Amino acid sequence: MRMSTARAIRVLLVSHDDTLTRSLEREGFEVHQVSESEDVYNLVGELEPDAILIRPDSPTRDSLEHLASQSCKHPQPTLFLHDKLPQELRQQALSLGVSSYATAELTPTALRSLIEISIDHAKRLQAVKRELTRNQKTLAERKQIDQAKRILWKDHGMNEEAAYKALKNMAMNGRISVADAARKVLESKEKQA
Amino acid sequence: MNTTLTTGFVALTDALTLIAIKRLELDRMAGARLKLKRMGSWAQLRDALLTGEIDAAHCLPGIPLLSQADAYPHHVRLATAFTLNHYGNAITLGNSVFDQIPRNLPLDEGLQQLAQKRRESGRLLTFGSVFPVSKHEFELRHWLGQQGLQAGRDYRLVVIPPPLAVDALHDGRVDGFCVGEPWNSVAVEACLGKIVANSRSLGLPSTEKVLAVNQQWLDSDEHHQLILWLHEASRWLAERSNHGRALKWLSEEVKRDVRVLEPGVTGPHAVDFRASHCPEPKHALWQLEQMQTAGNLPEAAVSSEIAARTFRNDVYQRMTRQYVVAEPS
Numbered sequence: 001m002r003m004s005t006a007r008a009i010r011v012l013l014v015s016h017d018d019t020l021t022r023s024l025e026r027e028g029f030e031v032h033q034v035s036e037s038e039d040v041y042n043l044v045g046e047l048e049p050d051a052i053l054i055r056p057d058s059p060t061r062d063s064l065e066h067l068a069s070q071s072c073k074h075p076q077p078t079l080f081l082h083d084k085l086p087q088e089l090r091q092q093a094l095s096l097g098v099s100s101y102a103t104a105e106l107t108p109t110a111l112r113s114l115i116e117i118s119i120d121h122a123k124r125l126q127a128v129k130r131e132l133t134r135n136q137k138t139l140a141e142r143k144q145i146d147q148a149k150r151i152l153w154k155d156h157g158m159n160e161e162a163a164y165k166a167l168k169n170m171a172m173n174g175r176i177s178v179a180d181a182a183r184k185v186l187e188s189k190e191k192q193a
Numbered sequence: 194m195n196t197t198l199t200t201g202f203v204a205l206t207d208a209l210t211l212i213a214i215k216r217l218e219l220d221r222m223a224g225a226r227l228k229l230k231r232m233g234s235w236a237q238l239r240d241a242l243l244t245g246e247i248d249a250a251h252c253l254p255g256i257p258l259l260s261q262a263d264a265y266p267h268h269v270r271l272a273t274a275f276t277l278n279h280y281g282n283a284i285t286l287g288n289s290v291f292d293q294i295p296r297n298l299p300l301d302e303g304l305q306q307l308a309q310k311r312r313e314s315g316r317l318l319t320f321g322s323v324f325p326v327s328k329h330e331f332e333l334r335h336w337l338g339q340q341g342l343q344a345g346r347d348y349r350l351v352v353i354p355p356p357l358a359v360d361a362l363h364d365g366r367v368d369g370f371c372v373g374e375p376w377n378s379v380a381v382e383a384c385l386g387k388i389v390a391n392s393r394s395l396g397l398p399s400t401e402k403v404l405a406v407n408q409q410w411l412d413s414d415e416h417h418q419l420i421l422w423l424h425e426a427s428r429w430l431a432e433r434s435n436h437g438r439a440l441k442w443l444s445e446e447v448k449r450d451v452r453v454l455e456p457g458v459t460g461p462h463a464v465d466f467r468a469s470h471c472p473e474p475k476h477a478l479w480q481l482e483q484m485q486t487a488g489n490l491p492e493a494a495v496s497s498e499i500a501a502r503t504f505r506n507d508v509y510q511r512m513t514r515q516y517v518v519a520e521p522s
Contacts, residue, residue, distance in 0.1 A: 039366050041351055056240075057233035059354030065236050066325050066352035069489075 011115065012049035014040070014060050015081065020053075023108040029115070036060045041067060049076055051115050056080040077118035141179035148182035151189050198415050199228045200404075201238045201250035204447045205355060206374040206457035207278035207402045207464050208251045209439055213426040216442045225418050231446075234354055235324045242405060243269045249419055251277060252405035254480055254503075255326030261503045262481070262494035272411055273403035274508035275420050276470045280392035281401045282329050283377040283462050284336055286369035287362045287386040290318075300389070301340040308347035318342075321353035321361060321370035328392075328401055331483040333371040335397060336390050362386055373401070374457025374464075375449055382453045391462050398479040400504075403472065411508050420512050423470070430466040433459070471513075472504035 008030040013021060021031045032047055034040075040063050044052075054061060064078060084105070106114065145167065152163035170181040202208040211229060214220060220227040230247055232238040239256050241247045243265060257271035293310075294303030304318075311318050320337065322330035334344060342348055353361045353370060359380050361367045369386065370376075380386050392399055404423065410416050429435055436459050440451045447454065456462050477500035484490045 037357055037360050039361075039364075055233075056237055059233045059357055061234040061236040062324050062354050063352045069325060 009051070009115065009119070010047060010049045012043065012047060012052045012076075014052065014054040014058055014064075017081075020081075024111070027108050027112040029112070040064060044076070050119050052076050052078045053081055053115075054078060056082055077115075077122040079115065079118055141182070144179060144186060145182040148185040151185055155189075196224075196415060197226045197228050198249065198419055199230055199247045200419070201230045201232045201241055201247040203232055203235065203238060203251060203355070205251075205281070205402075206443060206447075206454065207281045208446070209443055209458070209464065210277055210423055210426045210430060210466070211251055212442055212446055213430055213439060214422045216438075217426065217429060219422045219425055223418055225415060227419070227422065235327075242271055242407065245407065248410060248415065249404055249406045252403055253324055253327050254400050254403050254405075254477060255324070255328075255484060257403070257405045257503045258477060258481055258484070258499065259326060259490070261499050262490055264490065264494075270408040270502075271405050272408045272503050272505050272508075273405050273472055274411060274416070274505045274512065275404040275423055276400055276468075276472055277402040277404055277423075278464045279399040279401055279468050281373045281457065281462065281464055282332055282371055283374070283388045283391035284333060284369065284371045285362070285377045285380050285386045285388050287365070287367070287380075288384075289365055290368050291387065304337075304340045304342060305347075308342055312347065318348040318368050319351055319366070320348055321351050321358055321367040321372075323355055323358075323372055324352060325487070326480075326484050326489055328397075328399075328480065328483075329371040329373070330487065331480070332390075332392060332395050332397060334483075334487070336371075336395060359383065359385065374462050375443075375447060375454045377462065378453045378456045378460075379449060388462075393462075398473075398476040400473060400476040400480070403504075411505060417512050420509075424513065427466045427470065430464075471509045472506045474500040474504045474506065477501075477504040 008028055010030045011024060011032070013024070013031055013033045014036060016033065016035065018033075021033050024031045032043070032049065034043060036058055040060055044064075044067055052064060054064070061078075068076070068078070145164075148167060149160060149163040152158045152166055153160060156163075156166075158166060167178055167181045167185070170176075170184070171178045174181065174184075176184075200211060202211050211227075214227055215229055230241075232241065232250075235253060235256065238247075238250050238252065242250050242252070242256070243260070252271075252273070254273070257273055259265060260269060260271040290304070290307065293307050294300070298306070308318050320333055322333050324330070330350065333350070337344070337348060344350060351367065353367060353372075355372045355376050358367075358370050358372045358376050362370065362380055362385050363383070369389075377388050377391075381388060392401065404419070406416055430439055440454050440458055443454050443458065444451045457464065474497065478495070478497055481490065481495045481500060485492060485495045
């Protein structure tokens with residue numbers, strides 16, 4: 001059974017383009033057309049758009065980039081609307097991954113697919129990033145645990161197994177994680193030094 | 194050499210050196226032509242440099258620095274061999290701030306009180322800079338720190354493109370900003386606020402704008418030619434008697450009255466066209482440190498090697514040595 005996704009895909013269009021707005025609406029999108037001088041920080045916060053469409057030469061791009069770098073919660077893909085875009089430039093842009101370019105010459109159906117693919121792509125990218133952060137954290141913690149074990153082994157004459165047990169006990173007694181216990185051992189060693 | 198050198202710029206006072214090359218028709222003498230391309234945002238300018246849509250650009254140093262720190266995909270690396278401006282920014286606070294600070298209080302105490310009031314009301318003081326890796330943002334953080342304000346606790350930072358900064362101040366979306374000229378003077382002229390500091394008074398390591406190019410283009414004849422033109426245009430702009438003409442051109446490019454452009458060309462926030470154009474790697478290192486502190490770079494990227502790879506004083510020296518020889522006496 002499919003969960004009902006009640007809300008239409010919401011698009012923030014930072015440009016005055018009534019024709020585009022109408023054709024996107026016909027494709028079932030919820031379109032919010034805004035001018036460049038509006039406060040995109042508030043707009044994006046309030047509307048939580050699924051995608052942002054903007055002209056490549058719009059000054060608002062710098063604000064949107066800052067916004068994207070700050071919030072990891074809503075990965076909105078940004079699509080640039082060129083009137084005409086030479087094929088080689090489009091490929092270069094794609095290979096750089098700096099931005100996804102679309103043209104205003106596309107048929108509404110093609111634009112619809114492009115927006116949907118971009119949203120999907122952004123979500124996947126976000127998931128990969130989260131996974132990467134988690135792995136990096138695990139790796140860093142494992143390193144700290146190893147260092148702590150070595151300290152216990154050297155300074156307190158424990159073997160590896162006993163050192164790990166000691167860390168585990170510390171964690172259990174202090175109601176903290178083993179990684180936190182390891183950090184404490186490293187910190188107290190640093191203070192001694 | 195019979196090519197077109199496409200150079201991007203953002204409509205700001207310190208793009209004047211590039212504009213002057215065109216207006217003085219310095220590019221008529223050589224086999225190459227300069228084509229200037231106005232960019233709407235730093236993001237657009239950066240992408241155009243990375244994709245090769247433009248050959249060179251009037252650029253914030255943070256953009257080539259990030260490229261050398263591999264912060265952009267596919268390892269396109271940018272570098273600079275020419276400094277366009279050292280000081281050009283100012284910090285403007287809006288009337289909304291001054292109106293709410295008791296007149297008998299020093300500015301820093303007043304700001305601290307106001308910050309607390311705004312925190313309690315749930316609407317933090319908001320200040321605008323122009324790009325996350327800009328010297329503007331570093332200067333703004335520094336000055337607000339001097340006033341005893343802490344980012345996050347006392348204020349939030351937003352990015353406002355320079356041409357929209359004055360509107361944002363007018364609408365009360367920001368309480369102040371740090372932008373390049375002419376936009377501070379435009380705000381003052383419109384009675385929207387007061388300038389409280391500028392890059393000179395802040396005295397931080399100062400490289401404000403550079404000519405950024407793809408690293409692979411550094412040793413090209415085209416790049417060399419562009420640097421020769423920039424030298425000539427700077428020398429011309431250094432003469433006060435030429436400022437009248439320069440202001441007129443700038444006014445046509447930025448679409449603002451000459452009166453509001455004067456402070457950035459001849460007045461207190463002026464670009465120093467006599468200053469050395471040689472890149473200073475220690476300024477680059479300082480900017481890397483600032484970016485790291487602001488959370489835009491990993492610690493490992495703060496290295497003098499990256500600084501030296503981006504700010505190519507060696508290329509500058511090589512090219513200008515030839516320039517001195519080629520100069521007619």
